[in-house]
Amino acid sequence: MTVDYRSAALYPSRRSPVMARNVVATSQPLAAQAGLAMLAKGGNAVDAALATAIALTVLEPTGNGVGSDAFCILWDGRELHGLNASGRSPAAWTPDRFPNGMPERGWESVTVPGAVSAWVDLSSRFGKLPFDALFEPALRYARDGFLLTPVIGALWARGAKVLKDQPGFAEAFMPGGRAPQAGELVRRPDIARSLALIAETRGEAFYRGVLAQEIAAFARANGAVLTEDDLAAHENDWCGTVSSTYGDVALHEIPPNGQGIAACMALGMIKHLRLERFAPDSIEAIHLEIEAMKLALADAEAYVADPAAMTDVTAAHLLDEGYLESRARLVDEGRAQDFGAGAPKAGGTVYLTAADESGMMVSFIQSNYAGFGSGVVVPNTGIALQNRGLGFVTTPGHPNRVGPRKRPFHTIIPGFLTKGGAPLMSFGVMGGPMQAQGHLQMVLRTQVWSQDPQTAADAPRWRVTRGLGVAVEDFAGESVIEGLRARGHDVTVEAPDASFGFGGAQLVAKVDGGYVAGSDPRKDGAAVGY
Missing domain, CATH: 3.60.20 (Glutamine Phosphoribosylpyrophosphate, subunit 1, domain 1)
Known part of the structure; x- marks a missing residue:
């Protein structure tokens, strides 16, 4: 790619490209700085990406959370890797359970979240910093508060109108009976508790410990069938990538689902x-x-x-x-x-990318799907659960027909470009139907x-x-x-x-x-x- 960076801006944006030996880019500025802080502490691009992703669960709950799924493509300095950390449906889900099609909201749209497992697997395999260090910025913002930014504030208000009656939503996301407004200080002590437990146990609390028990108990209390066994059975896949070329450039994506x-x-x-x-x-x-x-x-x-x-x-x-x-x-x-x-x-998502001076580049995405996901929030945890069940169909014979312990069609996708087998660009365009098009x-x-x-x-x-x-x-x-x-x-x-x-x-x-x-x-x- 040959680009003249001295040329005038072509489109109505006041932003200039950022040029540096270590970079982080995402949709919330405090989250981007959380990633940069990990690089400054001696971490690598994976540490930066994970700290950014964890901070985004606090700072941008309109698009993601601890109850999200995630995917990642990364260049480790020598080769490209792909991680599918999307969850599966509960074991008790069958087509007969959904005679009127897949619901968009509520417990019957909730599949097992995979984001926490992505943090654990990426940190274990590629990270340099201690796992709990990656949570420090997120915990600080959750406990001490952060000022809500304008775009996220508008999405928060929009989501609250739709989801205020879903189990646990108002208590978690409508303090004082309303959505917070842009510029207001927001504290989230409930999610701080959950993130601290995840950090201390390297994710075990979420899939096999106290948080798993609380999620499953809330499901039973609301007539849902997501169980402790469903959470404990979750596992990720190092899936590589699929690709297509244009000239000497290859576009890499996570394979189906x-x-x-x-x-x-x-x-x-x-x-x-x-x-x-x-x-x-x-x-x-x-x-x-x-x-x-x-x-x-x-x-x-x-x-x-x-x-x-x-x-x-x-x-x-x-x-x-x-x-x-x-x-x-x-x-x-x-x-x-x-x-x-x-x-x-349509859906709501967060995307981030990080790269360091050693040559490591990370393309990472996590999402609750339709903005706050299902709308279900587990009491005292701040965990908003995704609504990825909406990605299934009920059409007989369709490969994406809903069934037990099955991954649904997924909209979230990280992207990566290589040229001659070498890394060229890490990128993504968050936003449900826009992603492949973007x-x-x-x-x-x-x-x-x-x-x-x-x-x-x-x-x-x-x-x-x-x-x-x-x-x-x-x-x-x-x-x-x-x-x-x-x-x-x-x-x-x-x-x-x-x-x-x-x-x-x-x-x-x-x-x-x-x-x-x-x-x-x-x-x-x-x-x-x-």
Whole structure:
């Protein structure tokens, strides 16, 4: 990637790329600084990423928490690793339990959380600092308080309106009967207790100890079937990555059950569409990107599931070069087409990336799914439980049909780029249906059009919805909006902060002597370094 960092900003953001030998980027500035503090203490990028992730459970509960799932791709200095720390359904879940489809909220949407196990496994295998040291910033903010930031404050208020009647929610997240407002001091002593127990026991309290007992007891009290045995049975997979190439650059994603494969598929189609002929913000380029993404998302919805259930159509089938070329031939450069279903459900997520001067780079994501997740909060723990059960379907014969001890289709995905087998960029775009779509846009902007990470994060985005539908940010420009409509797209125009539907990007690109980082202006976050 050859970029002129002296060039003027192309898009309406006042942010400049951050350049340093050690960097952290995420959606909440205090969390980014928590990671940087670990690097300053002699920790590595894994320590920084984990301290950031743990702090985010306190500082940004609208998108993640101790009750989240997580995925990670990391370069350890020599090779790439992929970790799937998503949880499975309770053993008692069968299709008959859900005659009206999968619920979005409440106990019947709760699967086993995997984030805590990700912290433990990553720290044990790659970290340098003591496990309990990673919790120090989070515990300080939980006990002493932090000032609520504007974007998170708006999401908190929105979530409270929907979830105030869910078990335990109001007590944990509506002190004084209302959601806290931006600028207010927020203390979370309940989550401090849980984090301290997790730190002291290296996660055992959550899966086999006192916290597991409290989670399971609250489930029984509310007629749910998540048990101590379900929590104790949880285990992660070191799963490697799936990948697709564009020229000499490879995009790496976590394999199914995640939707990252859709970004790989779309990129694999686009290289047959010769996108480099066009400018990055041209109607011609954007139209081709949208059409390829629609095809990829349609396939993801039809086939992606727990890999143990993908027996007829596997990840290898979906990434086969001949298949992707045949899909690309379906694209018409002059008109939009409806390729069927394929836009994932909305959700709330946090993404972070960290890199250190030894060469280690970490791409990490954790999420409660639909903003505060299920809405269920275990009393006296601050643990908001995810609603990943919503990712299942009840359609007979579908590989993603709900069943016992099964991983659902997942929206959260960390991304990573390599070139010639060497690390190039660690990145992600948090935000349910936006994630695979955002990954594609970040890859093309940085690698095809040589935009720096901050410029790529600043640029206007599009988002496929359903059928011919596509949402476009208002500053994409009238020519793009009308050009898409002229090709048959059903365009809705949104302000970047109207629905938080265009996600939040964080990117760290490797350059000689260090890194260049960018952080999305649509979020409260920051890229920091030294």
